[in-house]
Amino acid sequence: MHFMTALKGAWQQRNSLLCVGLDPDPARFPAHLQDKPDAIFEFCKQIVDATADLACCFKPQIAYFAARRAEDQLEALIDHIHARHPDTPVVLDAKRGDIGSTAEQYAVEAFERFRADAITVNPYMGRDSVDPYLAYPDKGVILLCRTSNPGGSDLQFLDVGGEKLYERVARLVAEDWNASGNCGLVVGATFPAEIARVRELTGDMPLLVPGIGAQGGDIAATMQAGRTADGCGLMINSSRAILYAGKGEDFAAEARRVALETRDAINAQR
Numbered sequence: 001m002h003f004m005t006a007l008k009g010a011w012q013q014r015n016s017l018l019c020v021g022l023d024p025d026p027a028r029f030p031a032h033l034q035d036k037p038d039a040i041f042e043f044c045k046q047i048v049d050a051t052a053d054l055a056c057c058f059k060p061q062i063a064y065f066a067a068r069r070a071e072d073q074l075e076a077l078i079d080h081i082h083a084r085h086p087d088t089p090v091v092l093d094a095k096r097g098d099i100g101s102t103a104e105q106y107a108v109e110a111f112e113r114f115r116a117d118a119i120t121v122n123p124y125m126g127r128d129s130v131d132p133y134l135a136y137p138d139k140g141v142i143l144l145c146r147t148s149n150p151g152g153s154d155l156q157f158l159d160v161g162g163e164k165l166y167e168r169v170a171r172l173v174a175e176d177w178n179a180s181g182n183c184g185l186v187v188g189a190t191f192p193a194e195i196a197r198v199r200e201l202t203g204d205m206p207l208l209v210p211g212i213g214a215q216g217g218d219i220a221a222t223m224q225a226g227r228t229a230d231g232c233g234l235m236i237n238s239s240r241a242i243l244y245a246g247k248g249e250d251f252a253a254e255a256r257r258v259a260l261e262t263r264d265a266i267n268a269q270r
């Protein structure tokens with residue numbers, strides 16, 4: 001199924017714009033999981049099963065798996081999501097960016113090895129570095145535009161001939177790169193004014209919005225700036241605030257409690 005079709009279905013069926021971020025840090029796992037050889041898979045699986053009915057997508061961050069030689073656990077986790085929660089798309093957060101021949105390998109890794117439905121990609125090497133992902137027309141390609149971190153302004157706010165660099169990225173993607181209708185953009189919840197500007201430039205394009213929860217972004221301001229006329233258009237990501245809500249054996253129930261609160265706070269603004 002086309003990523004955008006799956007995402008729209010999940011927005012409607014789940015009544016949720018919440019993206020649950022899977023950034024597993026073993027140092028923060030509950031004690032009873034610490035020594036298990038597949039602790040990363042087990043932790044994420046329990047979070048996924050506890051929150052799937054509250055989420056429009058899951059976003060595993062590849063570095064947390066690769067840093068621990070746990071790519072096999074990432075594969076198993078995405079297989080588990082597809083098998084048990086087939087209506088919930090998986091956005092692989094890898095922020096790839098390289099010349100075309102190398103990008104081809106990254107695209108195979110994301111879409112064929114890991115079977116992700118979408119990937120985050122860095123657009124700053126230009127169109128030919130993104131083409132290998134766009135060659136999979138059913139897969140989502142979500143390009144960094146206005147990132148949530150403070151240093152994002154160092155480059156993304158530079159004036160490039162009368163507009164800011166992030167505005168150029170938004171226009172380029174909306175007007176040129178999105179021929180298959182499979183592009184999205186990343187815009188941080190920490191910068192609601194820029195969410196509004198990107199929404200203005202891109203129509204109803206889906207925006208991945210990280211930065212609520214641990215980074216302190218404001219849900220109401222994010223929604224006012226970014227929601228589309230039908231009250232959708234956003235994948236609002238929260239990772240640490242959900243994953244580490246609890247520290248004990250009930251961590252998955254605690255994650256569910258925070259995911260529910262977050263989904264409801266988002267829906268209150270739709």
Ligand SMILES: O=C(O)c1cc(=O)[nH]c(=O)n1[C@@H]1O[C@H](COP(=O)(O)O)[C@@H](O)[C@H]1O
Nearest residue numbers: 061093120147148210213214215238239240
């Ligand atoms: O592409 C991303 O997902 C991303 C872009 C961005 O601008 N800021 C950002 O925080 N992220 C990711 O979103 C997640 C945020 O995690 P929390 O701050 O714990 O909710 C992390 O996986 C980040 O890598």
